[in-house]
Amino acid sequence: MSALEPFGARLRRAMDERGPLCVGIDPHASLLLEWGLNDDVAGLERFSRTVVEAVADRVAVMKPQSAFFERFGSRGVAVLETVVREARAAGTLVVMDAKRGDIGSTMAGYAEAYLHKDAPLFSDALTVSPYLGYGSLAPAVALARENGAGLFVLALTSNPEGGEVQHALRADGRSVGATMLAHLAAENAGERPLGSFGAVVGATVGDLASYDLDVNGPLLAPGVGAQGATAADLPRVFGPALRNVVPNVSRGVLREGPDTVALRDAARRFADGIRDVVAGA
Template sequence: MSLEPFGARLRRAMDERGPLCVGIDPHASLLGDWGLNDDIAGLERFSRTVVEALAERVAVLKPQSAFFERFGSRGIAVLEKSVEEARAAGALVVMDAKRGDIGSTMAAYAETFLRKDAPLFSDALTVSPYLGYGSLKPAVDLARESGAGLFVLALTSNPEGGEVQHAVRGDGRDVGATMLAHLAVENAGETPLGSFGAVVGATLGDLSSYDLDINGPLLAPGIGAQGATAADLAGVFGAAVRNVVPNVSRGVLRHGPDAVALRASAERFAEEIRAAVGAA
């Protein structure tokens, strides 16, 4: 049986736990800051600590696959366990893998992360549409079948993204806007929230020229270490702010390895975001 659609589960989790996504980003410098070695034991300790501290409290955890993949098969095993334990504790897991390819290769990526019985099955997956939005069809189809979701790169916060995302098509609409329009079609008629979201940076300033009302979630990196604050969200996202899933990674993770401090930081961010969204 498929799960209840991701969008419905995400809306409930954000309403109950607060609209916050915390990244699990075990890069070498952060392991060092925690007093851990940059090895499989450090990776395992880091990931277990974050999951145990936060998975029962935050709406979403977002492991960055690359930081696990760099350790080979043993790192993937840690990632599998982290995903399993986070989901068992009630957090939704968004796998940040940014996969994007064509045909059978895209289908294989989808099977890896979106098939219900896959070891790395996640509630949602980040994907790159820059081989054409239609190339994502295998992931879209399997996500629907499994009750999972996607977050499609649309307006990212990295400066280099503009050369692709702001490129203007023949119809006068830029590529980022085109991705948002595709997602609005995917989510049409879904309640209380569609399952196909966009990645839109919280550091981008006024986005009123874009139609962010896609009836789906907007995963928003940039809060905390990248400089954006909860108070900025309404100005960036306007009327779509209630559907924003702000992502904080270093802003929370820098408080580890103390589990109490990790929880306190996540709770502060969640409350600040809830207050900002409620006031918008």
């Protein structure tokens, strides 16, 4: 497999053609039970592959949460490999939500697992944590560039605990979150039509007017749907950066299963609503 076109270019095209929606694949125990499935590997596989079958050919991005597969050990990871392979084969981009973060050779190992073109879990992009210092992500940045993949860096997450780190002020008066955004803007400088290195910015995080979200890269925005944010909230939160926002919806779509038609309809409703808001902004 040769190196792919850069992730940012592929994502921009997918968003323009299919709408800017990311559907999460979060097979936690309560959802498996809601679907009438056992909380075991068979239930995990049935759930995850049904979601892929229902929406992978019609949404821009799918985001499997690695933790819900890892909890079943090697058999769960084998299911995750299948899900990634089948989703990408259906034409959607896969963002692996693993939030990896470490230093040196360990970070390089994580990068090899998800961002090397020959890896069983190779994904179009990976979520990463920069809180050992942005420079600790260098091995992942390098391998992503080499293989046409991307990263989504935790910058302004909506969990209440995140503020003690992300809103903390450095000696220069700039917050840690703003510093991460500045690093990403530098990473994406000159890239067209969109850089491959984006930020995770929660759709429920509140007023972001004091932050420069123009990183010339995508903004992965969890929180739409069951967590309370709506498509109508996005212009207020993201302002001029709205066109580069990839809203993530998980439970808002997943709770409609196991009926594949209902899953497709839910994904279409969210995608249409987000597309209309972006077009009207």
